[in-house]
Amino acid sequence: MDMFLSHLDSPLGAMLLVTDANDAVRALDFADHRTRLQRVLRQHYGEVELTENQAPTEIADALSRYFNGEWEALNSLRTETAGSELQRRVWTALRRIPVGQTTTYGKIARALGFDDPRAAIDVGAANGSNPIAIIVPCHRVIASNGDLKGYTWGLHRKRWLLGHEKGIAIKEEPQTAMLPGF
Incomplete structure (x- = not known):
């Protein structure tokens, strides 16, 4: 499965965003937990090819607005997760x-x-x-x-x-x- 990896800054440290071809959020993790992110992706999706990419504007903007106090900014973001x-x-x-x-x-x-x-x-x-x-x-x-x-x-x-x-x-x-x- 092909997915895209983007790097974002946050007040809590650098973040790693994983999206799919439809710009759905598959994972959002902190850069200091990169090993966990890789393990979770393998667990849920098997072999994953992560291609470095610019964060989708909608997602980057929503996270920025959230950190600036617009609490509802994240509600419209699409997420897709595997799991039980x-x-x-x-x-x-x-x-x-x-x-x-x-x-x-x-x-x-x-x-x-x-x-x-x-x-x-x-x-x-x-x-x-x-x-x-x-x-x-x-x-x-x-x-x-x-x-x-x-x-x-x-x-x-x-x-x-x-x-x-x-x-x-x-x-x-x-x-x-x-x-x-x-």
């Missing part, structure tokens, strides 16, 4: 979390129809394997006790993103919200 059915369902649910709000792994599991309390662990694993940083806002998911917990790209970035979105004042116990539409 559960992963894709979780990643879709993540895009429904409003800017400025957080939710928990358990709330997502219940919203997806899982009654087993252990389903939150599976949701957490799917959340952690999200290949598209920021656009698929896995940073808005926290533990049920209010802890930020892990973030693939580093807790310092998760804190920054949540603070940037003015979703929560980073404290020990942030407020959580239900996912809209569930």
